[in-house]
Amino acid sequence: VRVGAYSIGVDLGGTNLRVAAATESGEILQKISVPTVLTGGPARVIDDMVDAIRALREEVASSDLRGIGVAVPGFVDVKAGVMVVCVNLPGFEGFPIRDEVQRRLGIPILLENDGNAAALGEKWIGAGKDVQDLALLTLGTGIGGGIIGDGKVQRGFLGMAGEIGHMTIYPDGNPCGCGNFGCLEKHASASAITAMANMMGIEARKLDSQELHTLALAGNEKAQMVFDAVGRALGIAIANLANLLNYPLFLLSGGPLAAWDQFAPSMFAEVNKRSFVFRDSRARIEKAILGSNAGLLGAAYLPFSEQAAAPVKTMAGRGL
Amino acid sequence: VRVGAYSIGVDLGGTNLRVAAATESGEILQKISVPTVLTGGPARVIDDMVDAIRALREEVASSDLRGIGVAVPGFVDVKAGVMVVCVNLPGFEGFPIRDEVQRRLGIPILLENDGNAAALGEKWIGAGKDVQDLALLTLGTGIGGGIIGDGKVQRGFLGMAGEIGHMTIYPDGNPCGCGNFGCLEKHASASAITAMANMMGIEARKLDSQELHTLALAGNEKAQMVFDAVGRALGIAIANLANLLNYPLFLLSGGPLAAWDQFAPSMFAEVNKRSFVFRDSRARIEKAILGSNAGLLGAAYLPFSEQAAAPVKTMAGRGL
Numbered sequence: 001v002r003v004g005a006y007s008i009g010v011d012l013g014g015t016n017l018r019v020a021a022a023t024e025s026g027e028i029l030q031k032i033s034v035p036t037v038l039t040g041g042p043a044r045v046i047d048d049m050v051d052a053i054r055a056l057r058e059e060v061a062s063s064d065l066r067g068i069g070v071a072v073p074g075f076v077d078v079k080a081g082v083m084v085v086c087v088n089l090p091g092f093e094g095f096p097i098r099d100e101v102q103r104r105l106g107i108p109i110l111l112e113n114d115g116n117a118a119a120l121g122e123k124w125i126g127a128g129k130d131v132q133d134l135a136l137l138t139l140g141t142g143i144g145g146g147i148i149g150d151g152k153v154q155r156g157f158l159g160m161a162g163e164i165g166h167m168t169i170y171p172d173g174n175p176c177g178c179g180n181f182g183c184l185e186k187h188a189s190a191s192a193i194t195a196m197a198n199m200m201g202i203e204a205r206k207l208d209s210q211e212l213h214t215l216a217l218a219g220n221e222k223a224q225m226v227f228d229a230v231g232r233a234l235g236i237a238i239a240n241l242a243n244l245l246n247y248p249l250f251l252l253s254g255g256p257l258a259a260w261d262q263f264a265p266s267m268f269a270e271v272n273k274r275s276f277v278f279r280d281s282r283a284r285i286e287k288a289i290l291g292s293n294a295g296l297l298g299a300a301y302l303p304f305s306e307q308a309a310a311p312v313k314t315m316a317g318r319g320l
Numbered sequence: 321v322r323v324g325a326y327s328i329g330v331d332l333g334g335t336n337l338r339v340a341a342a343t344e345s346g347e348i349l350q351k352i353s354v355p356t357v358l359t360g361g362p363a364r365v366i367d368d369m370v371d372a373i374r375a376l377r378e379e380v381a382s383s384d385l386r387g388i389g390v391a392v393p394g395f396v397d398v399k400a401g402v403m404v405v406c407v408n409l410p411g412f413e414g415f416p417i418r419d420e421v422q423r424r425l426g427i428p429i430l431l432e433n434d435g436n437a438a439a440l441g442e443k444w445i446g447a448g449k450d451v452q453d454l455a456l457l458t459l460g461t462g463i464g465g466g467i468i469g470d471g472k473v474q475r476g477f478l479g480m481a482g483e484i485g486h487m488t489i490y491p492d493g494n495p496c497g498c499g500n501f502g503c504l505e506k507h508a509s510a511s512a513i514t515a516m517a518n519m520m521g522i523e524a525r526k527l528d529s530q531e532l533h534t535l536a537l538a539g540n541e542k543a544q545m546v547f548d549a550v551g552r553a554l555g556i557a558i559a560n561l562a563n564l565l566n567y568p569l570f571l572l573s574g575g576p577l578a579a580w581d582q583f584a585p586s587m588f589a590e591v592n593k594r595s596f597v598f599r600d601s602r603a604r605i606e607k608a609i610l611g612s613n614a615g616l617l618g619a620a621y622l623p624f625s626e627q628a629a630a631p632v633k634t635m636a637g638r639g640l
Contacts, residue, residue, distance in 0.1 A: 085600070133477055147564070149474065156566020157453055160597045163563040168556050168594050170491060180559070180594040236488050239500070240560060243483040244467070246476020274488050274500040277480045280405070 003029060003062045008053055009300025010070040011114065012036065014088040017045070019052040020293075021060045022300040026125035030059045031296075042095040050104050067108040067303025070097065071117035071295040076159045081111055084159065110302040114295045115162055116153045118288075119146030120305070121298030122251055126290040133247040136288060137164055137234070139254035143185035147245070152307050165189070169236040187233035190255050196226045213259035224262065231263035235270025238285060242271065242278035253288035260287065323349060323382045328373055329620025330390040331434065332356065334408040337365070339372040340613075341380045342620040346445035350379045351616075362415040370424050387428040387623025390417065391437035391615040396479045401431055404479065430622040434615045435482055436473045438608075439466030440625070441618030442571055446610040453567040456608060457484050457554070459574030463505035467565070472627050485509070489556040507553035510575050516546045533579035544582065551583035555590025558605060562591065562598035573608035580607065 003023055011018045017036045021029040032052045037044055053068065074086030074093070081098025083089075102109045112120070119128075119136035128134040128148070136145040143165030147154040154161050165185035166178050173182025174192070186192050190209055197207040200222040204211045216223035238250050256263070267285065271278050290297055302308055323343055331338040337356045341349040352372045357364055373388065394406030394413070401418025403409075422429045432440070439448075439456035448454040448468070456465040463485030467474040474481050485505035486498050493502025494512070506512050510529055517527040520542040524531045536543035558570050576583070587605065591598050610617055622628055 131477075149469070154469065154565070156597075156601075157451075157568045158566055158601045160601055161564065161566035163566075163597055166563045166596070167560050168489070171489065171556055178596045180596075236491055240487050241564070243486045244481060244561070244564065245474070246478055246481035246483075248477045276486070276498045276500075277476075277483055281476075281478045281480055 003060065005064045005066050006060060006062055007066045007300050007303040008056060008068045009296050009298070009302070010049060010053070010068065011117075011296040011299055012045070012049065012070060012072050012089070013114070014038075014073060017048055017052065018296050019049070019056050020296050020300055021056050022297065024304055026297065026301070028297075030056050032056055036089075038090060041091045042089075042097070045089070045092075046097065046100050046104075050101060053101075053105060065107060067110060067308065068101070068105070069110045069112060069117070069299035069302030070101070071112055071114040071299040072097065073114050076111045076113050076155075078111060078155065078159060081109070083111075108303065110308055112153065112299060112302055113146070113155075113159065113162075115144035116146035116155065117296075117298030117302070118144070118253070118290075118294035119148050119162070119251075119298065120153055120301055121290050121294040121296070122288050123148045123151065124301040125297060126294060127251050127286055127288050128249055131247075131249045133245070134249040134251055135162075135164065135241050135245065135247055136251045136253065136294075137237070138288075139189050139252065139256045141189065141191050143189045149245070149247075152305075164237065164241070167237050167240060169233055169240075184233060184237045188230045188237070193226060193230060193256055196229060197223070200226060202226075209256040209259050213262060216259065216262045227259055227262035228266045230256065231266030231268075232270050234263065235267040236274060238267070239271045239274035239278060242275040242281075242283055246277050246281060246283075248281065248283050250283065250285045251288040252285065253291065253294065257287050323380065325384045325386050326380060326382055327386045327620050327623040328376060328388045329616050329618070329622070330369060330373070330388065331437070331616040331619055332365070332369065332390060332392050332409070333434070334358075334393060337368055337372065338616050339369070339376050340616050340620055341376050342617065344624055346617065346621075348617075350376050352376055356409075358410060361411045362409075362417070365409070365412075366417065366420050366424075370421060373421075373425060385427060387430060387628065388421070388425070389430045389432060389437070389619035389622030390421070391432055391434040391619040392417065393434050396431045396433050396475075398431060398475065398479060401429070403431075428623065430628055432473065432619060432622055433466070433475075433479065433482075435464035436466035436475065437616075437618030437622070438464070438573070438610075438614035439468050439482070439571075439618065440473055440621055441610050441614040441616070442608050443468045443471065444621040445617060446614060447571050447606050447608050448569055451567075451569045453565070454569040454571055455482075455484065455561050455565065455567055456571045456573065456614075457557070458608075459509050459572065459576045461509065461511050463509045469565070469567075472625075484557065484561070487557050487560060489553055489560075504553060504557045508550045508557070513546060513550060513576055516549060517543070520546060522546075529576040529579050533582060536579065536582045547579055547582035548586045550576065551586030551588075552590050554583065555587040556594060558587070559591045559594035559598060562595040562601075562603055566597050566601060566603075568601065568603050570603065570605045571608040572605065573611065573614065577607050
């Protein structure tokens with residue numbers, strides 16, 4: 001099909017490198033997914049990314065490419081176009097991703113943290129398209145996500161904002177690798193669900209949230225207790241977000257969402273008890289709808305966004 | 321003195337109605353304070369406010385009045401120019417403060433919540449004048465404050481953002497009138513300090529934070545324990561703020577600040593343990609410097625601010 005303006009989004013993950021072309025209204029034109037080959041370091045990954053983008057461009061019948069957004073798994077210094085912290089991709093910290101890809105393709109590149117990109121994707125054409133403010137919590141190995149305020153990614157002054165997974169919800173709760181105790185992600189992530197199921201001595205083929213959901217539906221009280229704990233933890237965290245931000249919408253995504261019916265009752269009970277702002281403003285908690293494409297789509301939105309046009313805030317005085 | 325452009329700030333409190341004229345650089349030209357007379361309802365308060373503003377204008381040798389900012393003790397619908405929730409001033413909920421004052425004076429009026437105005441004042445000419453992002457926590461009867469992001473008040477979608485005092489820090493902590501347990505303000509406000517001193521059976525002429533500070537300095541271990549608890553509570557809350565917002569600066573104000581040396585050690589220990597974002601971004605916690613003038617000055621800043629020029633976000637679809 002012939003199209004008008006389009007953009008390209010890239011989701012650089014530790015396992016897969018995905019690239020998609022999208023129209024200004026969020027229609028995906030083409031998609032490519034290749035494995036992320038980490039053995040050759042950043043140079044090889046950038047080679048593969050550039051190749052995939054070129055292949056995609058050839059398949060799109062438009063010369064009006066507005067820009068390329070790249071979602072990356074780390075904290076981003078947007079001004080410098082680099083990840084300042086990146087745990088999962090060896091060698092990428094400080095590597096000039098933006099300038100390198102830009103140099104090879106001659107097209108403006110915008111970097112964004114993958115959790116922020118996912119939140120932006122949901123805001124663009126997902127569950128948040130009718131609001132200007134939302135927070136997304138993605139329940140996975142940890143809890144990632146992002147905060148969108150007034151339609152824009154809230155990055156903080158060094159790109160580290162939105163670490164919702166490390167909110168302290170139980171000051172003496174489970175220990176976390178970040179040095180804290182009682183981080184939300186140690187009480188409500190997919191991994192935490194499995195760990196709690198283990199603690200409960202639940203016997204199942206696989207202790208993931210799907211299997212536990214099946215058990216809970218069948219009346220297994222231990223599995224129900226695990227989801228009850230997950231809902232309470234999420235409720236405390238979302239109550240805090242509501243009191244601080246007064247946003248109209250909080251979105252959840254990730255595997256455990258399939259068990260919504262099991263954890264939602266305790267989650268809503270908790271958030272309604274703990275946040276008069278949530279109650280009085282009739283805020284909502286809903287399922288995100290873009291699934292694992294959220295980050296890819298958010299990346300594709302970047303060239304179309306208001307923030308792409310705005311001057312980048314400097315990080316002056318931080319010596320970074 | 322003859323001056324150029326100036327603005328007028330009003331701080332409408334439950335006890336005093338204060339009005340100040342300020343230059344664009346934050347110099348206070350004149351100040352008036354009168355008691356807030358609540359017996360005549362909003363009409364009488366508006367009369368007094370208009371009189372005070374007129375009196376002040378006569379004393380300022382400039383005809384270039386840019387506008388009037390009014391800080392009010394309640395949640396503000398900025399678009400409608402009314403308080404949607406106001407606990408301390410009977411009859412003010414829904415009263416058209418902005419339009420009424422504007423009609424009488426013929427000058428643009430901007431309303432703002434007093435906690436937000438205080439944070440804005442500190443950003444303008446206080447402890448936060450060198451940053452774009454900060455959160456202020458004022459330790460008083462409760463814990464008020466506000467959040468300034470990218471130089472602008474973060475209001476949320478119904479003007480209820482910044483309720484830092486109601487962040488859950490201990491899920492099973494002290495009960496709060498808002499319906500929650502373990503709100504920050506039940507563990508770290510001036511009132512909470514007095515309550516904890518009472519629980520400890522501390523004997524003193526007056527159980528306020530000043531008196532307790534004196535006792536703690538003299539080696540009273542019970543008083544030291546109270547401040548230790550206050551510091552830990554503040555540390556948990558600020559760690560959460562840092563992880564969510566990645567702001568460079570968190571400010572504290574209020575009477576208990578005099579006891580900084582007593583609560584700061586446990587506060588910093590806690591925030592450093594609980595927030596890698598705080599640690600890694602070398603964020604700061606400091607004393608606010610404008611004291612009880614912060615709200616008045618923030619109100620005076622409103623007519624000069626970027627937000628004054630920007631179109632007001634609608635609250636469409638909320639039926640308010």
